[in-house]
Amino acid sequence: MITVSQLSLGLADYSMSFWFVLFQYYWFPQLLPMKHTSLYCALIAAAYTTVDLLNPFTAHSTLLGALPVILLLGFEFAVMGLRHQWQYLPAFIDVTMLAYLLIEFIDMMMIAGAIALTGKVFAASFWGTLIELVINNIIFAVIGSGLWLTRAPMENLIQDIVGRSMEYLFLAFMSVLGVIYILFEYSLQTLQDSESYLVFLGGIAGTLVVGLTLSTYMLMQTHLQTEHTRFQTDQRKFREQYTTELNRQMGAVRKFNHDYQNMLLGLGGYLADQDYEGFRQLYIDIRSGWETSNAADLTIEDLVNVPSAALRYQLYHNYLLAQQQGVQLFVKVPEPLTATVITLKDMGRIVDAALPPALPVLGKRQPAIVTFELKETAKELRWSLTFPVPGEAQLDGHTRIMAEDGILDFSNAHELLPAKAVLTLQMKLHWGQLSVALPKD
Numbered sequence: 001m002i003t004v005s006q007l008s009l010g011l012a013d014y015s016m017s018f019w020f021v022l023f024q025y026y027w028f029p030q031l032l033p034m035k036h037t038s039l040y041c042a043l044i045a046a047a048y049t050t051v052d053l054l055n056p057f058t059a060h061s062t063l064l065g066a067l068p069v070i071l072l073l074g075f076e077f078a079v080m081g082l083r084h085q086w087q088y089l090p091a092f093i094d095v096t097m098l099a100y101l102l103i104e105f106i107d108m109m110m111i112a113g114a115i116a117l118t119g120k121v122f123a124a125s126f127w128g129t130l131i132e133l134v135i136n137n138i139i140f141a142v143i144g145s146g147l148w149l150t151r152a153p154m155e156n157l158i159q160d161i162v163g164r165s166m167e168y169l170f171l172a173f174m175s176v177l178g179v180i181y182i183l184f185e186y187s188l189q190t191l192q193d194s195e196s197y198l199v200f201l202g203g204i205a206g207t208l209v210v211g212l213t214l215s216t217y218m219l220m221q222t223h224l225q226t227e228h229t230r231f232q233t234d235q236r237k238f239r240e241q242y243t244t245e246l247n248r249q250m251g252a253v254r255k256f257n258h259d260y261q262n263m264l265l266g267l268g269g270y271l272a273d274q275d276y277e278g279f280r281q282l283y284i285d286i287r288s289g290w291e292t293s294n295a296a297d298l299t300i301e302d303l304v305n306v307p308s309a310a311l312r313y314q315l316y317h318n319y320l321l322a323q324q325q326g327v328q329l330f331v332k333v334p335e336p337l338t339a340t341v342i343t344l345k346d347m348g349r350i351v352d353a354a355l356p357p358a359l360p361v362l363g364k365r366q367p368a369i370v371t372f373e374l375k376e377t378a379k380e381l382r383w384s385l386t387f388p389v390p391g392e393a394q395l396d397g398h399t400r401i402m403a404e405d406g407i408l409d410f411s412n413a414h415e416l417l418p419a420k421a422v423l424t425l426q427m428k429l430h431w432g433q434l435s436v437a438l439p440k441d
Contacts, residue, residue, distance in 0.1 A: 006053060008129035013052050015133045016103055017072070018045035019140045023099035024076070024092070026147060030342065030418065031088060033079050048072050083419055106139055107132075298331055305333040306374070308344040315372075318355050322370065325363040332373040339381045339440050346418050347374075347381055350436055354413035355385065361406035362387050381438045389432040398425060401432055410434055 021041045025032050034040040052068040073096070080089060110132045114123040122128045270279035298319050303312045315331060322329035337344070355372075362370055371386040393403040401408040413436070414423050424435040 005126060008124070008126050010049050010053055011133055012107075012129060013049040013068075014045050015137060016107060017048040018042060019137075020099055020103055021045065021072075022144070023102065024096050026099075026144070027095060028088060028092060029340075031080060031083075031085055031092065033083070044072065044075075085419065102143070103140075106136060110136055110139075298329075303331070303333060305336045306344075307337055308341065308348070311344050311348045314348045314352060315374075318351065318372075321356055322359055322362075325359040326368055327359055327363050328367075328369045330369070330371045332371065332375075334373075334375055337374070337376055337381065339376060339438075343381050343438050343440055346416070346421075346438055347383060347436070350413045350416050350438075351383065353416055354410050354434065354436075357412070358387070358408050358410070361403075361408055364405045365390065376440065378440075380440055383436045385434040387432055387434075388430060389427055391430065393427065393432070395425065395427060399423070401425070401427065408432070 018041050021044045022037070025037065025041075029037070032040055048068050048071075051071060055067050076092075077089065080086060080092070111123060114128055114132050118128065123132070267279060270276070298316065303315055306312045306315065319329050319331055339347075362368060365388045367388060369388065371384075373384045373386075375382055387408075389401060390403050390405065393401050396402045396407075399409065399411040399414045410423070410425060413434075417423055417436070418438065420439045422435075422437045424433075424437075426433055426435075
């Protein structure tokens with residue numbers, strides 16, 4: 001086992017634990033209990049380093065020697081439990097083991113390389129440790145920058161496999177590999193005054209990192225292909241729905257052209273005979289036969305400011321549902337949205353839970369006009385739904401509006417709110433408004 005000074009151990013602990021925590025939360029920004037990621041990682045790294053330096057069993061390959069790690073993971077799991085985020089625990093454990101193996105692999109290879117180039121004495125000295133940590137930090141920063149392109153597909157993958165059997169199979173696979181590596185590590189660390197175990201242990205870690213990375217990549221590609229197929233299916237379904245609506249409108253236009261000629265002939269005949277009473281009655285009959293058009297004025301192209309294709313089709317589908325219920329739904333997305341995939345998915349679920357169940361009630365009201373607006377600020381994504389309410393309507397709690405023509409119940413949407421999200425339901429004169437604000441980070 002390589003022995004270093006307390007100062008070198010403290011610097012190594014702080015650097016490695018900082019990057020370890022950062023990689024843990026890299027694809028889970030919603031799990032961070034603090035707004036500033038770097039500050040949180042720095043505080044956790046300082047606490048870990050303090051416990052490790054004070055722990056008298058740190059130098060021993062025993063369970064008590066791993067006390068700082070146990071306390072760190074226990075604290076993180078406890079925070080997730082207090083914030084009711086247990087659904088992310090399996091995926092978080094997967095990423096934790098992958099981050100641990102990655103950091104171990106790079107650190108082991110760096111130490112082994114330093115020993116081979118400069119000797120064991122210099123590599124274990126303060127300056128040797130400092131040089132190794134500087135190079136480690138550069139490598140970790142490069143890896144972090146390279147992983148940036150994977151944030152969206154990984155967040156999408158994690159969100160979709162939550163609660164599914166695939167998630168637990170992947171967790172079991174990662175757990176077995178993680179336990180095997182830890183057993184190897186504790187066994188090889190018992191070799192006193194030998195640096196040979198570093199190369200062997202680093203090789204094992206590297207092999208596991210490569211294997212797990214390829215497995216995750218293949219899983220991600222499979223998920224992306226599934227998402228692409230689902231997107232094409234949804235696109236075809238909505239296009240068919242849109243085409244059906246346009247065909248219906250074209251049929252109505254053709255019928256109107258024929259009826260229009262007959263109306264003009266009839267009105268002209270009454271005028272020619274100076275039968276003004278008949279003219280008036282025919283005019284009244286024509287007006288009474290008019291129907292409010294439910295033409296699909298909104299198109300998918302009008303929702304170009306929504307970056308998520310899935311959410312675009314969700315909004316358009318809800319628009320057509322509103323038309324079928326006789327509700328004129330005006331959709332406004334004034335500026336391009338920049339929220340993350342997870343935030344947009346959360347908003348889509350909330351919209352689907354709130355709007356379609358309310359349409360039968362809103363279709364009975366006059367005017368049956370509803371305004372749907374989706375916009376964002378620097379800190380949150382906000383959805384507002386403005387709709388008519390009768391004079392006798394009353395708020396019932398925070399999620400329902402009671403009226404004689406029906407009850408608007410938004411409790412299902414309230415149950416889907418993620419942490420820190422806010423749902424507000426209010427009435428002003430003859431109008432009500434439902435507002436949902438989702439934090440962007």
